[in-house]
Amino acid sequence: MSALDIVRASALAVPHGFFGRAGGRSTGGVAGLNCGLGSGDDPATVEANRRMAADAILPGAPLASVYQVHSPKAVIVTEAVPRDERPEADALVTDRRGLLLGIVTADCAPILLADAKAGVVGAAHAGWRGAVGGVTDQTIAAMISLGATIDHIAAAVGPCIAQKSFEVGFDFPEPILKDDPANERFFIDGPSGQPHFDLEAYVVARLAAAGVRRIEAVGLDTYALEDRFYSFRRSTHRYEPTYGRQVSLIGLPAQ
Structure with missing residues (x-):
């Protein structure tokens, strides 16, 4: 098992990480740190991978996530809930210390946000539908409702499909x-x-446009960097039966 591949952003002054596929317990077509509960991988293996990633950011912290549906919806969370009780949304926000927020991606853009001064963090999954629909706007609004201020929110956009790899239809x-x-x-x-x-x-x-002043984009192409990242589009082009998902995490330390 290889070491975990964690991409961090200097813009974020709280514990966080964009994970690649290295490490983990998954095998076969999703070999590595597959954190996608809907990937068809063994659920126990996926949960072990998610725990491994979480412990690399905030050891022992519970991990809150959502059932992602490519929407602009952001929800406020105060605790981790069982898998079948996760709300349908594509972003989550909290001001609770010691709670990790996680979203999974495989070409879509993972976005981590923090107002370290106010003690509010957020994580968003932005495919093109969610991005155009305003998932970032709703995430920021939810953070502000918990006491964050736009002047102090920093954001980082993690590994996602790059323009050179993202061919779309003429009507797109x-x-x-x-x-x-x-x-x-x-x-x-x-x-x-x-x-x-x-x-x-x-x-x-x-x-x-929403007023965030400090934004960092890591500039890593999930489609092209096969050894580092899972990619839905790459797997689709190869007619593979499934694909893995990488996880992105952010949280506030307990103390």
Whole structure:
């Protein structure tokens, strides 16, 4: 078993980490630190992987998560709940110390946020639907409702599919450009002539538009970096039966 691959962001002054696939107990097509409960992997193995990741950030801390549905919905959590009681949402926020927040991704953008001064943190899963729908805006609003201030919120965008790897259909840009014609800057024509979307840059722009002043994007392509990250699109292109998910975690220390 290899060491865990943890990407950290200097923008965040609280315990956190964007995990790669290295380490963990999963085998086969999802070998490594697969943290996706919906991946078809052995549930006990996935839970062991999630515990391993959590202990690398806040040893012994409970891990709160949500049932992700590609929505813009953010929820406030105060405790970890059983798997079948998780709320349907794509972001979660807390001011409870000693509680870890976690989201899983496999090309979508993981976003971790913190107001270290107020003691409020958030984690969001942003596929293109959630990103365009405003998952970052709802996460920030939930943090502010717990006492965070926009001037003190910092955000980091973790490993996700890069523009060079994210070819989309010709009709894909239309609703995004209808929302704001300036969004044209997030598209380029790829080698085949089809558009490519820059999810990471779009998320950064949404965070900035909401007033977040300190934003860090790690710039790691989940599709291209096969040895480091799981990728839904890469697995789909290869007609693989399933794919793993990497986890991203953030929390406030108990003391």
